[in-house]
Amino acid sequence: MALRSPLTGAWKRASSTSPSTSATTYLSPQASRWRRGNATLVPPVTQNATGSKGPTAMVFMNMGGPSTTDEVGDFLSRLFADADLIPLGRLQNYIGPYIARRRTPKIQKQYAEIGGGSPIRKWSEYQAAEMCRILDETSPETAPHKPYVAFRYADPLTEDVYKQLIEDGFGGGKGGRAVAFTQYPQYSCSTTGSSLNELWKWRNRLEGKRATTGEVDPEGAIKWSVIDRWPVHPGLVDAFASNIEKTLATYPEERRDNVVLLFSAHSLPMSVVNRGDPYPAEVGATVHAVMHRIGMTHPYRLVWQSQVGPQPWLGAQTSDTVESLIKKKQTDIILIPIAFTSDHIETLYELDKEIIGEMAEGHEGVKRVESLNGNPIFINALANIAKTHLESRSACSPQMQLRCPGCLSERCLEQKKFFAGQVQHL
Structure with a gap:
């Protein structure tokens, strides 16, 4: 893949913007509300254009985090x-x-x-609103694009967001188009799969066979499609690469070439990995693409963080790796949260406080790259991914339709059938 090839899209223009520019510079009036706190809601939307291509609900899916x-x-x-x-x-x-x-x-x-709560909601709302603002310009035929954020474990929960969609005129007999856009760039059944299972559950309860006269696909239900993975999208790769290069530039020139890059991703239980989950391979693909983009100039490793409980998880662990490198006198290390699209507890506490602040205390060469957050290159990449998806008229990627070799979940099977089958309505 020619990752250095120029991109026809807005993020190409954004890449010339200074990385140090404050994210608030790019706030539209629609998105400016994110600064007033974590718990904000999208404005009401009226969807009365049954049969037209717009408006389009863009639903960001993520794990979420407690705002307080x-x-x-x-x-x-x-x-x-x-x-x-x-x-x-x-x-x-x-x-x-x-x-x-x-x-x-x-x-x-x-x-x-870390400030009394996770910032993931405010960043997700900001990213979704800014992406929709760009889409209104670049994809007018599917405009207006309305941003929603649906979290798996924290407010706003998927159930509440689906009810809001219906309240706003999507579905419930009125039709309308919605895109479930995973904010996990690399697919895992534990993350994107779980979020889609939850979305499918509430779709059935609120406008499927449980909520109507028994029809599996009632007239006027929301027409769904899914952006289920994007691990090597050039805009994502460029955003990560630019942040790495910016951090490398902070080291003295005589030490810069010997800095070790540690790409850190949330780990998975080995029971999930051995079932055939694609996540480790897709994270590895992102890492390789980023390293290719910066010219393979530094030694690097992919490591894993956030293990929970006594069962075996995918390793090596990020903390163990940093500790081992420091013992070997390698103290110029950059941590790169490669599977996260914004700051949350895993970056602000686990990496910044536990590893850099405590384990590596006194070693100023151990640093972390800035998270993607409001990076304009990244946000324009989101818009490009969404625009390409809307133009493709596909319901999901071919890869999503393939189950893990060891998967026995009937729920997973039926969810995949449903979303793949939505192509007939697009």
Whole structure:
């Protein structure tokens, strides 16, 4: 893949913007509300254009995070109840809540140390609003594009967002188009798969066979399509590469060539990996594309973070790797959160405080690249991905339709059938 080839799209223009420019410079009036707090809502939308190509609801899907410390308990309860993310066996409904209760006080303290809550909601709302602003210009035939954010474990929950869509005139007999846009660039059944399972569940309950006269695909339901993965999109690669180059430039020239790059991604239980989950391979593809983009100039490794519980997880662990390198006198290290599209507790606490602030204390050469957050290159890449998807008239990628070799989940099978089958309505 010619990753250095020029891109016809808005992020090419954005790449000339100074990386140090404040994200607020790019705020549209529609998106400016993100600065007033984490818990904001999209403005009401009226969808009365049944049969036309617009308006289009753009639904950002992500894990989410508690916006305040008071929300931590509910967040953890939902997280540990999700067998797609943390499989605990037949006793999931008992073990999950127990683990959540035990961990809540500790995790509340961590969120308190990063400002009292996760910034992932404000960044997701900002990114979605700015992407929609660009799409209104570049894809007028599907405009207006209306931003929504649906989280798996925190407010705004998928259930509430689906109800909001119906309230805003999408579905419920009025038709309309919606795109589920995963904000996990690399697909995993534990992340994107779990979010789609939840979306499919609420679609069935609110406007499927459980909510109507028994029709599986009732007239006037939302027409869905899915952007299910984008691990090597050139705009994503350019955004990561520009942040790495910016951080490399902070090292003295005589040390710069020997800096070790550690790409860190959220780990997975080995039971999920051995089932055939594509996530490790897709994260590796992102890493290789980024390294190719910067010219393979530095030694690098892909490492994994955020292991939970005693079961085997994918390694090597980020913390263990940093500790090992420091013991070997390698103290110029850049941490790169390669599977995250914005800051949250894994970057602000786990990487910044636990690893850089404590484990690597006194070693000023251990640094982290800036997260993508409001990076204009990244946001224009989102718009390019969405525009290409809307023009393709595809319901999802061919890869999404293939189950993991060891998958036995009937829910996963039916969810994939549903979203793949939406192509007949697009």
